[in-house]
Amino acid sequence: MGKDLTKVDKVILMCSGYTCTKKGSEEHILALRACIKDNALEDKVHTIKTLCMGQCESGPTLQVYPEGIWYKEMTIERAKSVITSHVMKGQLLDNILFKEGDAVMHPAEDLSSKTKK
Template identity: 40%
Template sequence: MATWNLTNMNKHVLICNGSTCMRKGGEEVTQVIRNEITKRELDAQVHTTRTRCNGRCKDGCVVVVYPEADWYFEMDEQRAKQMVVSHLQNDQPVKEWVAYERSGDRMQLLNGRFKGTEKGEKK
């Protein structure tokens, strides 16, 4: 296992690899994002992490970019490529694909996405 030097990192991309997102192309999205980061020589600035379920299965495949806290929905290979160029390389989030973004100290729902169950409520 590698232990990366993260001192030059300025973005962290969390790619959902939970079961629903995997059925919706999570593996392909993961590989495209990682390949595009390498192709564009962004490896030192952008770190990626595969996650388990992020709790937004209806939005699958989910990709989250920090420090902005932009939660991308319905990511596929084409969107993944465009997101790397626009957001990770040029620092311009693709807002029409963002379900949630940070607004002050809270998250704000965008693009008419399904709100979901309140945390703490029974499903």
């Protein structure tokens, strides 16, 4: 039997596309998952490895739901911080957060207005 997803509070999408993998995403994903396990969050946090998330220039990237928060330039320590700060304490990691005006990321508000045509 698989994981009971009805208990999940957070879903983390982690890029494992070609460019992010070349930049170490597999190691970051393993560290993130180990941190989830070490903090007994397996029931509350579900992780999904994706193919390319389209943000190669700022990769490796990950996204936390339900907030829809994007993080860039992942390292092993940053991946662990996503769990210990964002997930456990509700604190955003401003230094690696995609923000409006970043060269690559486009805010969701801008994208939604373009798709309604």
